[in-house]
Amino acid sequence: MKKEVLIAIFVGLSMGLIITFGVYRVKNTITEKPITELITQTETEATATPTVLALHNPEDGTIQTEKELTVTGTTIANTFIIVFVNDDDYVSTSDESGNFAIKVSLVDAENFIRVHVIDENSSAVVEERLVVVSDAFEKLEAAQKELEAQQATASAENQDENPGETNE
Amino acid sequence: MNNFKFGLIALLFLSLTQISIVSIPVFAQETEDESTQSASFENIKKIIKENIENSKVKGAIDNLLNRKVALFGQIIRVTGETITITNRLGSRIIPLDETLTITRDGKLIKSEDIAVENWVTILGRIKDDDFSPVFLYVYTKSLLPKPQYVRIGTITAVTKNSITIKPRSDEAETTISIVKTTEFEDLTGTEISFSDLSEDLTVLVSGYNIESKIEASTIRSLAPLAESDE
Known part of the structure; x- marks a missing residue:
């Protein structure tokens, strides 16, 4: 009798442990995040570090024909932004999210754009961009197209006059 | 005693079966998630491929691949085939070839007329990470704004x-x-x-x-x- 009781107790404990372990494994499998999510979360945390000034537009070295430009970026919230375009300045502020969008006028040819962000302690950060207002490429492409059209016309006329000849 | 043994074996079998029954849906769920994800990725790839063949996107990609870029700097070295300019981004060697249009004060000049300490604005294209200059405007004075x-x-x-x-x-x-x-x-x-x-x-x-x-x-x-x- 004593022996049977001991066996029963041992079996009961074993079953309990097995079931408990099984439930534990199932619970971990359901709540465990996929590795890709963990990597994404880590990357998001890494990139969540705030930067003082991130200038989105314009890109450095931009060539355009328009004489207006909207300078956009992100910086500290509710802070002053001063945009210099050559020797003209534009004073504005960033919004509560730190975003700003400032419309500026450009001149023909080179426009040196400097964006100053200044905080309460008068510490400033500067980002610089070059924007060139020029239609040189458009004129060049138009001239090339006209030349190609003229060459095509001349070639067609040549073939009409001498149908037997083939171009080498 | 035999009945007791039989009862023990039955209990053990039942407990193992219970654990298996609980575990199978979890693994089945993972497999379903993976198959759903791979189907989504395949769909996305298909959509992207279709759009790439679209001429509008192709045009945009062409613009990106042949991006027009401007540079400005001061000439620090001139050779027969290149000039070296320096600016806030560092130094850069610009090739001079016959197709390059060089002007100063609105007039065409030759590459031999370019001198060290001249300032230049260069308009060109970037293709395959190489900068190809197309227009070169030469200045004798700096265009940089006042400090x-x-x-x-x-x-x-x-x-x-x-x-x-x-x-x-x-x-x-x-x-x-x-x-x-x-x-x-x-x-x-x-x-x-x-x-x-x-x-x-x-x-x-x-x-x-x-x-x-x-x-x-x-x-x-x-x-x-x-x-x-x-």
Whole structure:
């Protein structure tokens, strides 16, 4: 009798442990995040570090024909932004999210754009961009197209006059 | 005793079966998630491929691949086939070839007419990470704007054509010259007059540093202005 009781107790404990372990494994499998999510979360945390000034537009070295430009970026919230375009300045502020969008006028040819962000302690950060207002490429492409059209016309006329000849 | 043994075996079998039954849906769920994800990725790939063949996207990609870019800098070296320019981004070697259009003061010139210390603006294309210049504009003087000055400080003195401010940084007091083109603004950016500025007023000053003399372009009050007595 004593022996049977001991066996029963041992079996009961074993079953309990097995079931408990099984439930534990199932619970971990359901709540465990996929590795890709963990990597994404880590990357998001890494990139969540705030930067003082991130200038989105314009890109450095931009060539355009328009004489207006909207300078956009992100910086500290509710802070002053001063945009210099050559020797003209534009004073504005960033919004509560730190975003700003400032419309500026450009001149023909080179426009040196400097964006100053200044905080309460008068510490400033500067980002610089070059924007060139020029239609040189458009004129060049138009001239090339006209030349190609003229060459095509001349070639067609040549073939009409001498149908037997083939171009080498 | 045999009955007891049989009962023990049955109990063990039941407990193992219970654990298996619970585990199988979990693994089945993972497999379903993976198969759903891979189907989504395949769909996305298909959509992207279709769009890439779309001429509008192709055109945009062509623009990106043949991006037009401008450079500006001062020439530090000239050879028969290249020039080396320097700017805030460092030094760069620019190839000179027969197709390059070189102008100075609106007139075409030859590459032999380019000299060290000239300033140049170069318009070109970037293709396969290589910069190919197309237009080169030569200048004898720098086009860079005047050094800029931006500070927040408190006015400590006001004279007829200047103010003195104590910047919030550790800098010493600085005298700011008022010129004809200086603009004055209140807290909201509305135009005000020079006479509205007074001592102890906190202001934002933006201007230029010309031979150690600061000229104000814009002075903005950062505090509400005192109402004038009528």
